[in-house]
Amino acid sequence: MSHFAHARVDLDAISHNARLLREFAGGTPLMGVVKADGYGHGMLPAARAMIAGGATWLGTAFIDEALELRRAGFTLPVLAWIIPPGEPVAEAVEADVDLGVSDRAVLDTVIFEAARLGRTARVQLKADTGLNRGGVNPADWRNLVEAAARAEDEGHLRVSGVWSHFACADEPGHPSIALQLSRFHEALEIADKAGLDPEVRHIANSAALLTLPEARFDLVRGGIAGYGLCPIPDFEATGLRPAMTLRSRIALTKRVPAGSGVSYGHRYVTDRESTLALVPLGYADGVPRAATNKGPLLLGGRRRVISGTVCMDQFVVDVGDDAVEAGEYAVLFGDPGEHPDTPTAEDWARILDTIPYEIVTRVGVRVPREYVGAPA
Ligand SMILES: Cc1ncc(COP(=O)(O)O)c(C=O)c1O
Known part of the structure; x- marks a missing residue:
């Protein structure tokens, strides 16, 4: 169990979204769909939150x-x-x-x-x-x-x-x-x-x-x-709040010279002397290997991209000369309402040619869910 990474689930966001869905549907009664462990958010807490929102x-x-x-x-x-x-x-x-x-x-x-x-x-x-x-x-x-x-x-x-x-x-x-x-x-x-x-x-x-x-x-x-994610690409479902934030502390940073091949296969090579930050989340935790050199994240106050191959338990980010340190949080996806550069699960889906459902449901069992917003 990684103590560095967790999926934070905002139960207030789920309740808020459920209320909004009822409004969007003109007051029609709502079934909260909580299969697949509440789309990865935790079935029982998600169910409670959906009900609190009117399901x-x-x-x-x-x-x-x-x-x-x-x-x-x-x-x-x-x-x-x-x-x-x-x-x-x-x-x-x-x-x-x-x-x-x-x-x-x-x-x-x-x-x-x-x-x-x-x-x-x-x-x-x-x-x-x-x-x-x-x-x-x-x-x-x-x-x-x-x-x-x-x-x-x-x-x-x-x-x-x-x-x-x-x-x-x-x-x-x-x-x-x-x-x-x-x-x-x-x-x-x-x-x-x-x-x-x-x-x-x-x-x-x-x-x-x-x-x-x-x-x-x-x-x-x-x-x-x-869960705050829109199923229709490019559709403005105003007011939905993404409930899951997948984040991890940086495990270590190191300085490497220009021309350093990074991670398996050296699919990324530094073009200058640079700082590499190691994020202890990998494809076993639901970060698709297809996110190699593509997956976005918020780190050190700005949007960056995974550098090189996503491994089973970890990946690397080239942060250049920025002052990123071990212990700091990298946010893979979450709610841009918290920081405008936060990628969303929809962003991950678009970049990886899939749907946001797959991004949130595949977050692995090794990633603890941390509940905020209401009793879980
Ligand atoms: C039969 C059925 N109904 C409802 C849903 C909920 O769909 P959505 O998550 O797109 O709201 C699903 C999800 O796959 C489903 O299989």
Whole structure:
């Protein structure tokens, strides 16, 4: 465990963002998406902060994540949506976890377990409206809906939701968006005709809740924007505050002559006598190796770039003749509201040709999360 580096997570920022998302979505109820350890921020603290900001639902990918929320005492509705064979469906039914159902086999398993336990399972039927990932194909939708309606009549389940997910909401105006919305309306109509009366109909993720009022329905699912990061490149989501700051103390500095090759492969060579600063964070901690000679950071009051290869546990920054010393903090990404030269996770994503989700979720287990802003 590195004592030099940590990811500081501002829980007030998450609560603030959740409040803002509700405003952006015109007051529509908010599901705080906390899967993947709260996008790397820590699932339980992130969930508390989302709820403090007004989230009335939580969303996870897997049942185990939802059960962890239940064990921690969260009693609000929780939806888990990836249910491969062998998942603990019975525990989920007992814990009143809403189960996202994407195929008939899962529906049948849920009905079987609910009947065995003598309970009414909460099920949210997911329509594939064009993402071609999870969800039930349009051709199979009517059958699934009718089977769910029969099981509802028999008391084995309650269809608490009907929902879907966009493929290209982060590209406003993409033709698939209107098509998916119209297919979602069709799916809802079929569910309605089968006699289903879901509590919530939902399709919007962060990008859609920021840009598509017509996609709000009864609930919006806010993930990345809750953590203060915008899913749409070059879109001004005014007021979002990045919650995670990844920073590390400098482990050592040294003076080297001009022409010194730096780090593995000597992919960086000093062009003058220079001071090198060593940052004890590497690809094992989530700093992508692709950030070699590219990754930005704030150090000694200004923006700089990683010099040479990112190693497993460390990388180097050429600071020239600046007075940078061991023990000083380097900020890899965080909130520019704290210092205008602070890179954001969005900056890292742009530079590395990825998305900010990947930057924050890959911060490794060796990096302690330090919580500020509210009780964790
Ligand atoms: C089904 C589903 N809904 C909602 C979300 C939240 O998306 P975002 O983080 O873009 O708000 C995700 C995240 O990947 C998801 O998979």
